[in-house]
Amino acid sequence: MCEVFISADPQSYDSRTRSVRLHGVVTSIRLENLFWQVLEEIAGRDGLGVAQLIEKLYDELVIARGEVGNFASFLRVSALRYEALLAQGRIPADRSIPLRTLDAPTVLRDLHTGWGGTPRGLTN
Template structure:
């Protein structure tokens, strides 16, 4: 079993820092190379670069949650969710299908409970 994991290219788990501009503010994000590759694939599916994708994710996270905690961790989880949804065939493997064209409710239907966010008391009102 371990061979499946330890055979990974060591470059894939080396970290790389990128400077990105979010609404005029320059910030640095440090992620493993494999996470950057997955984010590039996600962005390319919708015809954008990684920086616009990161800005869109940041904006939607702030809009939905009002705060951003550990944004680098959020990006790692986003990349992992994308790969898991591909593996579960919830997202088409055909990279020409834009993610924005998918029905999010259908993609997320019947996933493990631990994958969903529990609404806060404020959202339940």
């Protein structure tokens, strides 16, 4: 069992810090390289750069929750959810299909407990 995990390229779990500007304020975010790669894929699907995606996620999180909390952890969970939703076929594997065109309630319908649905006050 462990070989499935320990055979991962060590560079994928090395972490990297990036500086991003959120509404004019520079902040640093430290994530493992694999998470940065997934965020790049998510951003690319909608024609965004990673910094633009991060700012969009930050803004929507504030709207939905009123606070941010541990934003780096939120980004990790977002990347994991993206990969899980891809694996379940809830998000098309075709990267030319922008995520913004998907119907979020349909994508999130009947998820396992703990995965949740669309936050209150937030739509596509």
